Amino acid sequence: MKDILRLIMLMSLVLMMTACGQENEEQTVLKLGHALSPGTAASDEVVNMAAAVEEKTDGRISFDIYENSQLGSETEMLQQMQMGALESSAIMIGSMQTLDMRMAVEDLPYMWPDIETARSAYEGEFGDYLADIISEEGMTQIGYFEWGFRHITNNRGPISEPEDVENLSIRVAETPLRVDTFEQLNAIPTVMAFSEVYGALQQGALGAQENPLANIVAPRFYEVQDYLSLTGHFYNTVMLMVETETWDDISPSDQEIILSEVQSASERVKEENDVMEESYIETLEENGMQVNDDVNKEAFREALLPIYNKWEEEAFGTELMDIYREASGWEE
Numbered sequence: 128m129k130d131i132l133r134l135i136m137l138m139s140l141v142l143m144m145t146a147c148g149q150e151n152e153e154q155t156v157l158k159l160g161h162a163l164s165p166g167t168a169a170s171d172e173v174v175n176m177a178a179a180v181e182e183k184t185d186g187r188i189s190f191d192i193y194e195n196s197q198l199g200s201e202t203e204m205l206q207q208m209q210m211g212a213l214e215s216s217a218i219m220i221g222s223m224q225t226l227d228m229r230m231a232v233e234d235l236p237y238m239w240p241d242i243e244t245a246r247s248a249y250e251g252e253f254g255d256y257l258a259d260i261i262s263e264e265g266m267t268q269i270g271y272f273e274w275g276f277r278h279i280t281n282n283r284g285p286i287s288e289p290e291d292v293e294n295l296s297i298r299v300a301e302t303p304l305r306v307d308t309f310e311q312l313n314a315i316p317t318v319m320a321f322s323e324v325y326g327a328l329q330q331g332a333l334g335a336q337e338n339p340l341a342n343i344v345a346p347r348f349y350e351v352q353d354y355l356s357l358t359g360h361f362y363n364t365v366m367l368m369v370e371t372e373t374w375d376d377i378s379p380s381d382q383e384i385i386l387s388e389v390q391s392a393s394e395r396v397k398e399e400n401d402v403m404e405e406s407y408i409e410t411l412e413e414n415g416m417q418v419n420d421d422v423n424k425e426a427f428r429e430a431l432l433p434i435y436n437k438w439e440e441e442a443f444g445t446e447l448m449d450i451y452r453e454a455s456g457w458e459e
Contacts, residue, residue, distance in 0.1 A: 153187070154186060154187055154188075154189070155187065155188050155189070155373075155376070155377060156189050156190075156191055157188070157189070157190050157191070157214040157215040157369065157373065158190075158191045158193065158213055158214050158215065159173070159177070159190045159191065159192050159193065159213075159214070159215040159216060159217065160192075160193045160197065160198035160199075160204045160207070160213055160215075160216050160217075161173060161192075161193075161194055161195075161196075161204075161216060161217035161218070161365070162195065162196040162200065162201050162204075162218075162219070163194060163195065163217065163365065164195060164341075164342075164345070165194055165195055167341055168395070168396045168399035168400055168403065169217070169272040169273070169274060169365055169396050170194055170195075171399075172272065172392040172393075172395055172396050172399075173190075173192060173194070173217055173272070173367075173392070174192060175392055175395070176190075176388050176389055176391075176392040177189070177190035177192060179388045179391070179392075180384060180385050180388050183384050183388065184381050184384055187378075187381055188377065188381050188384070188385065190215065198213065201216075201218045201219060201222035202222060202225050204216050204218065205218060205222070205223065205225060205226060208265075208266060208368070208370050209264065209265060211370065211372075213370070214369060214370050214373045215367070215368065215369045215370070215373075216367075216368055217272065217365050217366070217367045217368075218365065218366055218368065219233075219274065219363055219364070219365055219366075220233040220257060220363070220364050220365070220366055221233045221234045221302060221363065223261065223366070224302070226261070226264050227260050227261075227263070227264065228442040228443075229260055229442065229443055229444070229447055230257065230260060230261075231302065231303075231304050231438070231442060231443075232257075232438075232443050232447060232448075232451065233361075233362070233363065233364065234302055234304035234305050234308075234361060235304065235434070235435060235438065235451075236308045236360045236361060236427070236428070236431045236434065237359075237360060237424055237427055237428035237431060238362060238451070238455065239362055239455065239456060240424065240455075240456045240457055241456070242275075242276065242362075244454070244455070244456035245362050246273070246397065247454070248451075248454040248455070249271045249364055251454060252450050252453070252454065253450055253451055253454045254271060256447060256450050257366070258366075261366065261368060262371065265370065265371050265372070266368040266369070266370060266371060267368060267369050267370075267371045267374040268366055268367070268368055269367050269368065269369055269374075269385060269386055269389050270366075270367045270386070270389035270390060270392075270393050271364050271365065271366055271367070271393060272364070272365040272367065272392070272393055272396045273364060273365075273393070273396050273397050273400055274339060274363035274364060274365055275339045275340070275341075275362070275363060275400055275404075276339065276357075276359035276360075276361070276362050276363075277337050277338055277339050277358075277359070277360060277361040277362075277363065278337065278338070278339070278340065278343070278355060278356060278357050278358050278359060278360075279292070279297070279335055279336075279337045279355075279356050279358045279360070280335060280336055280337075280338075280343060280348055280352040280354060280355050280356075280416075281295060281297070281334055281335035281336075281352060281353075281354055281356075282328075282334060282335075282352055282353050282354065283295065283334060283335075283354070284354060285354055285356055285417065285419035285421070286354070286356035286358060286419065286422065287356070287419065287421050287422055287423055288423050288426055288427075289312055289423075289426055289427050289430040291356075292309070292312045292313075292314045292335075293312065293313040293314065294313065294314070294315060295314045295315065295334050295335050296314075296315045296317055296332075296333050296334040296335065297309055297314050297315065297316055297317065297333070297334065297335040297336060297337060298316075298317050298318075298319045298324050298327065298333050298335070298336040298337070299316045299317065299318060299337065300318070301318045304434070304438060305361070306318065307434055307437070307438075308360070308431060308434055311430065311431055311433060311434050312427075312430060312431070317333060319333070321342075324336050324346070324348075325346055325347075325348065325351060328348065328351040328352060329350075329351045335352075336348065336352070337358075337360065337361075339363065340403075340404060340407035340408065340411075341403070341407065343355065343407070343411065344407050344410050344411065347414075349410075349411050349414040349415060349416045350414075352416065353415075353416065353417060354416065354417050354418075354419065355408075355411055355416050355417070355418045355419065356418075356419040356420075356422055357418070357419065357420045357422060358422050358424075358427070359422070359424065360427065367389055428457065435448075
């Protein structure tokens with residue numbers, strides 16, 4: 128009888144210690160900021176990834192998400208990560224040139240002949256190299272989410288050859304390489320806030336703009352632009368990162384869960400982008416836009432090769448560009 132009582136007491140003690148251990152188990156909350164628009168595939172999958180990680184780690188890891196630039200611009204969020212005020216972020220690669228100019232490589236025009244080549248590059252040595260650059264800044268890359276190709280809309284006519292953009296006044300984002308690109312094509316690049324573009328197109332102050340399809344449909348540019356040409360001149364990607372000291376404090380098993388869920392979410396983004404691209408084009412055509420998919424990308428790239436040479440020498444270096452060329456899919 129005494130042996131049975133001792134066994135019961137021992138089992139009770141073990142259960143109590145286990146319960147206390149579970150209660151005291153450390154929980155990590157990662158504040159995650161991004162500038163992605165709500166309702167886009169990438170933004171939605173950040174939410175889905177976070178929910179899956181919290182579930183599969185039994186609440187040990189959770190994300191507190193601040194979307195749509197709630198924490199400031201992408202540059203400001205990078206600064207917050209460097210100061211330790213932000214544990215995680217999802218940032219456009221081109222925006223990281225404020226940390227290291229080599230990250231501006233994504234602003235090179237016509238880097239990839241097709242989307243399959245682009246995706247493979249980020250899954251391979253090219254993507255690994257960019258991750259290594261960011262690791263030097265105290266950030267650990269945990270995955271990539273696709274944003275997609277950018278295309279040109281205008282009122283002058285279809286754009287098929289490089290000469291079709293000559294003297295075209297086109298809004299571009301404020302990055303030196305993008306301005307260089309359109310100047311090389313003898314266009315007239317105009318740096319302007321995205322919020323001002325619709326009005327400028329409506330008033331005729333601008334003749335054209337360039338954006339991914341989602342950012343052409345959402346602001347209803349079809350109301351003030353007649354032609355969409357599927358130029359695919361820039362390809363944008365979002366890097367998901369965790370501040371390195373924070374990442375190193377996470378157990379290897381939970382790191383594996385995070386990496387697995389980010390990879391799954393990344394694949395879903397690609398699938399959704401493929402589906403939505405057709406839907407976006409249908410929407411634009413239904414609203415009167417003429418869509419041109421006959422674009423001589425090889426001619427555009429040939430016209431823009433001087434940009435490659437200039438930026439390789441001044442910013443990117445041979446090592447990065449050799450890795451890019453190996454992955455590019457273009458016949459040199």
